[in-house]
Amino acid sequence: MTVTLPQFDSIKRAIMAVVLAVVAAVCWASPASAQLNVSVTEGHRRPMPIAISDFTGPHGSAISAAVRDNLARSGLFQVQNPDSFLQRDMDVNIAPRFADWRVIKTEALVVGRGGVNAGRLRVEFRLWDVYGESQMLGLEFSSTDENWRRIAHKVSDAIYRRLTGEVGYFDSRVVFVAESGTRKNRIKRLAVMDQDGANPSYLTDGTEQVLNPRFNAQGQQIVYSALTDRGIKLWVVDIESGRKEAVDVPGNMAFAPRFTPDGQSIIFSSDRDGDTDIFIKSLRTGKLTQLTRNPAIDTSPDMSPDGRQIVFTSDRGGSTQIYAMNADGSGVRRLTFGEGRYSTAVWSPKGDLIAFTRQLGGQFQIGVMAADGSDLRILAEAYLVEGPTWSPNGRVIMFQREAGPGQGSSLWTVDVSGTNLRKSPWSAPGSDPGWSAILP
Amino acid sequence: MTTALQTQSSNPRHHVKLGLLLVASSLVLTACASTKPAKPPVADTTAPVAANTEAAPTSAPAAPAADTSVSSAPLAPATQSPAYNYNQTNQGATNLSPYANLAEAGDRIFFLTDRFDLTDEARAILTRQAAWIKGNPGKRVIIAGNCDERGTREYNLALGARRASAARDFLTSLGVSADRIETVSYGKERPIDDRPNPEGWAVNRNAQTILLD
Numbered sequence: 001m002t003v004t005l006p007q008f009d010s011i012k013r014a015i016m017a018v019v020l021a022v023v024a025a026v027c028w029a030s031p032a033s034a035q036l037n038v039s040v041t042e043g044h045r046r047p048m049p050i051a052i053s054d055f056t057g058p059h060g061s062a063i064s065a066a067v068r069d070n071l072a073r074s075g076l077f078q079v080q081n082p083d084s085f086l087q088r089d090m091d092v093n094i095a096p097r098f099a100d101w102r103v104i105k106t107e108a109l110v111v112g113r114g115g116v117n118a119g120r121l122r123v124e125f126r127l128w129d130v131y132g133e134s135q136m137l138g139l140e141f142s143s144t145d146e147n148w149r150r151i152a153h154k155v156s157d158a159i160y161r162r163l164t165g166e167v168g169y170f171d172s173r174v175v176f177v178a179e180s181g182t183r184k185n186r187i188k189r190l191a192v193m194d195q196d197g198a199n200p201s202y203l204t205d206g207t208e209q210v211l212n213p214r215f216n217a218q219g220q221q222i223v224y225s226a227l228t229d230r231g232i233k234l235w236v237v238d239i240e241s242g243r244k245e246a247v248d249v250p251g252n253m254a255f256a257p258r259f260t261p262d263g264q265s266i267i268f269s270s271d272r273d274g275d276t277d278i279f280i281k282s283l284r285t286g287k288l289t290q291l292t293r294n295p296a297i298d299t300s301p302d303m304s305p306d307g308r309q310i311v312f313t314s315d316r317g318g319s320t321q322i323y324a325m326n327a328d329g330s331g332v333r334r335l336t337f338g339e340g341r342y343s344t345a346v347w348s349p350k351g352d353l354i355a356f357t358r359q360l361g362g363q364f365q366i367g368v369m370a371a372d373g374s375d376l377r378i379l380a381e382a383y384l385v386e387g388p389t390w391s392p393n394g395r396v397i398m399f400q401r402e403a404g405p406g407q408g409s410s411l412w413t414v415d416v417s418g419t420n421l422r423k424s425p426w427s428a429p430g431s432d433p434g435w436s437a438i439l440p
Numbered sequence: 441m442t443t444a445l446q447t448q449s450s451n452p453r454h455h456v457k458l459g460l461l462l463v464a465s466s467l468v469l470t471a472c473a474s475t476k477p478a479k480p481p482v483a484d485t486t487a488p489v490a491a492n493t494e495a496a497p498t499s500a501p502a503a504p505a506a507d508t509s510v511s512s513a514p515l516a517p518a519t520q521s522p523a524y525n526y527n528q529t530n531q532g533a534t535n536l537s538p539y540a541n542l543a544e545a546g547d548r549i550f551f552l553t554d555r556f557d558l559t560d561e562a563r564a565i566l567t568r569q570a571a572w573i574k575g576n577p578g579k580r581v582i583i584a585g586n587c588d589e590r591g592t593r594e595y596n597l598a599l600g601a602r603r604a605s606a607a608r609d610f611l612t613s614l615g616v617s618a619d620r621i622e623t624v625s626y627g628k629e630r631p632i633d634d635r636p637n638p639e640g641w642a643v644n645r646n647a648q649t650i651l652l653d
Binding site: 359 | 556582584589590591592593594595597598599601602603604605606609622623624625626627629630631632633634635636637
């Protein structure tokens with residue numbers, strides 16, 4: 001797939017300009033009619049059949065298509081083919097002919113329309129319970145015209161939330177490394193895109209090899225490491241202004257950076273004389289603190305959402321395993337004890353789970369476990385899978401995947417239950433994804 | 441940290457390499473032996489004259505068949521060996537080492553999977569590197585540690601740094617001043633062999649010593 005990438009300015013505008021106001025909650029369903037629900041518990045489940053009729057008005061069919069893609073990709077919905085629809089004369093303000101929709105066995109139906117009001121795009125939609133013959137949700141979003149895609153994501157999130165009871169993740173972005181060139185001369189550029197692969201944009205020119213970028217919790221800044229002939233340095237780029245600033249730390253080998261949840265500090269690892277330890281640097285005061293002092297490799301730190309714990313990768317016990325410690329470096333304890341080598345631990349947004357990479361039997365795996373290391377489950381396995389990152393609602397994990405030896409690396413997602421493994425809509429070579437929070 | 445410098449006598453790569461080296465050097469010897477005495481076959485009328493001036497290697501002139509006896513004679517007393525002419529190498533007047541450049545000394549050492557201890561072969565190469573560096577005062581080097589693709593990105597950056605440091609420590613133990621050596625790790629980001637198999641991975645697990653300008 002060839003993707004033409006817009007310049008940085010357009011992403012900046014897109015991020016800046018959005019004020020998606022929920023103008024009117026037209027009507028919430030009464031509790032009595034709210035039996036329609038998607039089960040999101042683990043194990044087997046039946047995707048809910050849902051029909052998204054074509055929205056009328058500006059960007060109408062494109063918005064409908066984006067909503068369909070979002071819901072279908074989640075694996076929780078069976079999105080009906082529009083060709084099968086019997087009723088075509090949809091009006092957002094008129095109740096649908098439910099019998100027509102029961103014929104195609106859809107359980108939920110979305111009807112919507114776009115319009116322009118005072119120069120702004122305004123999109124209204126209603127979610128109907130086809131068998132209960134009642135409205136479950138009626139909402140209106142408005143923004144600038146160019147933000148029609150974000151409106152589609154907001155609509156998707158609202159439907160997802162109403163039907164699953166969980167917050168959505170569609171109005172979010174992914175920072176990643178766009179790869180090009182040959183295996184021996186790989187060009188690695190910092191890139192961001194919407195979670196569905198739309199609106200991709202490059203933030204670096206490829207002269208440095210960009211590794212392991214991460215958003216801050218506020219979604220305005222990205223920290224990454226850049227490899228050059230003489231070393232690897234940390235950078236923070238501000239998405240709004242495009243300004244890049246080097247994070248000043250001693251030595252020439254600083255890598256594996258992540259923001260702390262408050263966005264005020266960066267935890268990272270730094271090598272000195274072959275000894276890699278974990279450090280934290282305050283961006284506000286400039287204070288640098290060493291958190292591990294151990295001759296082993298300590299790297300890939302990630303701070304828990306409550307800011308109290310840090311998980312990291314260490315081979316201090318002889319093999320590469322995942323450890324946790326308190327935020328000040330005290331109380332180190334080992335979390336993984338099973339077969340294989342464990343690394344790249346990342347906390348789920350709720351802080352209840354930890355995703356990780358495991359190497360076992362010549363394969364790589366992505367797995368999750370409870371915060372104390374128990375209940376370990378493997379979600380995906382291939383020649384190379386690495387670098388899990390959580391969707392903002394903790395439902396989906398994105399990672400890089402190389403299906404077999406010599407095949408390029410691309411971005412994939414899997415449901416936290418281990419189902420719904422699929423390639424990201426961004427089909428070009430990519431690695432090191434970092435998922436943002438829900439956009440403000 | 442303390443770097444374990446363990447001897448790796450059981451490294452199969454090592455033996456293969458040595459074997460290859462032996463084959464290679466015997467090839468060189470044969471080539472010398474055959475080309476030096478070979479004379480252009482002037483009288484051979486069938487040879488295309490214009491095709492090449494350098495005759496294809498022909499068999500060495502046949503040894504005199506008759507005399508199979510072994511005679512002996514005392515050698516004349518040895519004289520002082522001539523001073524080694526360091527300037528004959530193409531590195532210029534500053535090169536006081538027996539190697540023309542780092543590549544001739546051997547600029548890469550190789551490691552076992554997930555290891556950073558030095559093999560005998562690695563030590564031999566580093567010893568030659570040390571000779572070159574000490575013979576080229578004023579020159580500085582950077583040692584870049586590299587890893588195969590069978591590890592996670594961030595761990596491999598740390599592992600590559602260990603490999604570079606192990607090489608640096610060995611060079612300094614041989615008397616190379618530490619301030620002439622920088623280290624860096626490229627992790628798994630800069631493979632030199634694109635074969636995604638054990639042979640390719642073995643080549644990509646290395647530390648390269650690179651001359652800094």
